Amino acid sequence: MKILVCISHVPDTTSKINFTDNNTKFDTNGVQYVINPYDEFSLTRAMWFKEKQGASVTVVNVGDASTEPTLRKALAIGADNAVRVNVAPTDGLMVAKELAEVVKNGGYDLVLAGKESADYNGQMVPGMLASLVDFNFVNACVGLEVDGTAVTLDREIDGGEEKVSSVLPMVVAGQKGMVEEKDLRIPNMRGIMMARKKPLSVVEPIGAATSTATKDFEKPAEKGAIKLVDNVDALIDLLHNEAKAI
Amino acid sequence: MSVLVFADSSEGKFKKTAFEVVSYGKKVAEQQGSDMLVLTINGGDASELYAYGAEKVIEVKNDLPSFNAKAYAAVIKQVVEAKAANTVIIDSSIDGFTVAPLVAVAIEAGYASNVVDLPSSTSPFIVKRKAFSNKGFNNTEISTGNKVVGVAKNSYGAHENVVSGSVESFDATLPDLGVKSESISKATGVVSIADADIVVSAGRGMKGPENWGMIEELASVLGAATACSKPVSDLGWRPHGEHVGQTGKPVASNLYIAIGISGAIQHLAGVNASKVKVVINSDPDAPFFKAADYGIVGDAFEVVPQLIEKLKAFKQA
Numbered sequence: 001m002k003i004l005v006c007i008s009h010v011p012d013t014t015s016k017i018n019f020t021d022n023n024t025k026f027d028t029n030g031v032q033y034v035i036n037p038y039d040e041f042s043l044t045r046a047m048w049f050k051e052k053q054g055a056s057v058t059v060v061n062v063g064d065a066s067t068e069p070t071l072r073k074a075l076a077i078g079a080d081n082a083v084r085v086n087v088a089p090t091d092g093l094m095v096a097k098e099l100a101e102v103v104k105n106g107g108y109d110l111v112l113a114g115k116e117s118a119d120y121n122g123q124m125v126p127g128m129l130a131s132l133v134d135f136n137f138v139n140a141c142v143g144l145e146v147d148g149t150a151v152t153l154d155r156e157i158d159g160g161e162e163k164v165s166s167v168l169p170m171v172v173a174g175q176k177g178m179v180e181e182k183d184l185r186i187p188n189m190r191g192i193m194m195a196r197k198k199p200l201s202v203v204e205p206i207g208a209a210t211s212t213a214t215k216d217f218e219k220p221a222e223k224g225a226i227k228l229v230d231n232v233d234a235l236i237d238l239l240h241n242e243a244k245a246i
Numbered sequence: 247m248s249v250l251v252f253a254d255s256s257e258g259k260f261k262k263t264a265f266e267v268v269s270y271g272k273k274v275a276e277q278q279g280s281d282m283l284v285l286t287i288n289g290g291d292a293s294e295l296y297a298y299g300a301e302k303v304i305e306v307k308n309d310l311p312s313f314n315a316k317a318y319a320a321v322i323k324q325v326v327e328a329k330a331a332n333t334v335i336i337d338s339s340i341d342g343f344t345v346a347p348l349v350a351v352a353i354e355a356g357y358a359s360n361v362v363d364l365p366s367s368t369s370p371f372i373v374k375r376k377a378f379s380n381k382g383f384n385n386t387e388i389s390t391g392n393k394v395v396g397v398a399k400n401s402y403g404a405h406e407n408v409v410s411g412s413v414e415s416f417d418a419t420l421p422d423l424g425v426k427s428e429s430i431s432k433a434t435g436v437v438s439i440a441d442a443d444i445v446v447s448a449g450r451g452m453k454g455p456e457n458w459g460m461i462e463e464l465a466s467v468l469g470a471a472t473a474c475s476k477p478v479s480d481l482g483w484r485p486h487g488e489h490v491g492q493t494g495k496p497v498a499s500n501l502y503i504a505i506g507i508s509g510a511i512q513h514l515a516g517v518n519a520s521k522v523k524v525v526i527n528s529d530p531d532a533p534f535f536k537a538a539d540y541g542i543v544g545d546a547f548e549v550v551p552q553l554i555e556k557l558k559a560f561k562q563a
Contacts, residue, residue: 011378013379013492013493013511013512013515014511014512016381017378017381017382019382037492037493038493091356092347092357093350093351093356093357096347096351115343118378118379118492118493119377119378120377120378120384121359121360121376121377121378121379122357122359122360123343123347123359123360124346124347124350124357124359125347126347127315127344127345127346127347127348127351128347128348128350128351128357130348131319131347131348131351131352132351136316136424136425137315137316137344137348137424137425138315138425139315139340139343139344140340140343140344152428155340156340156487157256157313157340157341157430157432158256158261158339158340158341158438158440158441159432159433159438159440159441160430160431160432160433160438161430161431162312162427162428162429162430162431163427163428163429163430163431164425164426164427164428165425165426165428166424166425166426175493176486176489176493176494177486177487181479181480181486182480210389211350211355211356211357211388211389211390212356212357212358212386212387212388212389213386213387213389214384214385214386214387215372215384215385215386215387216384216385217377217382217383217384217385218374218382218383218384218385219381219382219383220380220381220382220383220518223536223537223539224539226525226535226536226538226539226540226541227539227540227541228535228540228541228542228543229540229541229542230542230543230544231542231552232542232549232552232553232556233556235524235540235542235553236553236556236557236560238540239501239522239524239540240560243501243521243522243539243540245444245500245501245521245522246444246468246501246557246560
């Protein structure tokens with residue numbers, strides 16, 4: 001089985017978010033970048049297939065050279081090789097079209113991604129990619145098994161879970177639950193050393209057009225000070241009469 | 247040119263978010279000077295949609311056992327083409343998030359998800375979206391002729407606007423499904439975080455899973471869903487489906503009550519779309535006190551039982 005794992009290069013979840021240039025650009029100053037946490041669940045599941053059932057695992061990112069340390073980290077975790085599409089991502093459809101080209105050229109059976117990225121939270125690239133390459137698609141996946149070309153999956157639905165079946169080739173968007181959080185991998189020294197020798201190929205973009213553009217950013221409005229009370233009667237009164245929340 | 251709203255349903259009943267997107271679509275249609283069509287697939291009683299301004303409802307009935315992304319996207323595309331719609335509005339249920347990208351590709355539309363407000367302009371078409379896990383917003387222009395807008399849950403609200411509507415049946419052709427539903431398991435008798443107006447959430451301050459009885463009782467009194475912080479689900483005290491935060495479930499409830507949760511930045515990112523936040527914590531320096539609207543500095547084991555008793559009395563009054 002040939003697996004492709006789509007990796008987003010995103011600010012660490014503890015990052016403070018600021019904007020520059022009259023709020024038109026994200027301020028990268030002091031921001032640590034990591035493998036998108038949602039993608040880590042899919043990457044870890046891909047490693048499981050590689051180790052237990054036999055599979056090759058390629059990781060891919062659409063991004064400029066600054067994203068290579070993130071791809072190297074995925075290689076250190078155990079991916080066999082990496083592909084970087086050499087263009088800064090601008091919107092979801094453009095990223096999906098660039099990834100579709102990689103999928104078409106690579107002959108992959110299973111494409112895994114996180115259900116969303118921790119920066120723009122669009123939840124759109126995996127579904128768009130599946131449509132563009134005409135693969136079956138399951139979103140919000142919390143369980144994935146592959147037997148030959150038969151695939152069984154658990155997906156989150158509002159208020160529960162649904163068991164579904166499908167066949168390869170597929171695009172699957174994973175999330176917490178796809179693997180246990182304790183099973184997520186941290187690169188060890190041996191993995192880091194080996195990752196240096198693994199192939200990381202850079203491919204030029206097809207020049208996919210964008211369909212949306214960010215005009216500017218805003219930060220949430222400053223919050224007023226908290227109202228502290230010392231008894232539950234006062235709290236209930238505030239929630240009922242002031243906040244109208246109960 | 248018209249606005250097509252997809253009103254999602256489950257087991258023949260409209261989701262709460264359906265009424266929100268119909269309310270939203272009505273306003274966008276007014277802004278654009280166009281009409282609004284509402285599409286349902288094996289949905290509920292269309293008159294429920296009339297209450298939110300749906301004058302024209304297009305009903306598709308078929309034997310699909312449940313949601314199927316590929317089939318739903320194909321139906322939406324056929325209706326868009328038959329009715330010359332150019333703006334598709336979809337909710338932020340998990341199914342909404344699943345089908346919207348497929349629709350965007352099918353009708354060659356730019357797609358903006360997590361939209362929190364009406365378009366600030368319809369020409370050019372600019373909407374405000376949540377980004378950076380609720381730590382920022384971006385104003386996005388959709389530059390294509392066709393557009394898909396995903397409305398963030400509880401961001402616009404459902405607004406009653408009773409009209410006398412009509413229903414038209416529509417025959418849509420289904421593609422090969424690709425993905426087959428085998429079984430569905432839903433928790434019964436408990437409120438899901440996705441649907442909840444009120445969420446009662448607790449953290450490590452509860453000291454152990456055996457102490458969750460009072461959290462469940464408080465949730466029951468309020469008709470709320472229960473949730474937990476990441477350390478609690480990591481420790482296995484509660485199922486991972488209850489973990490709210492940046493990589494867990496996002497919460498956009500009207501009221502979020504955090505008990506014994508200190509308020510790590512990732513937790514706050516997951517809950518700050520909630521309208522009113524209450525924190526109960528014995529540590530006055532807990533970061534959550536800076537992010538909440540109301541708070542009590544106190545021991546959860548004293549405060550929560552009192553709150554349950556007083557709320558019971560309040561509900562009966």
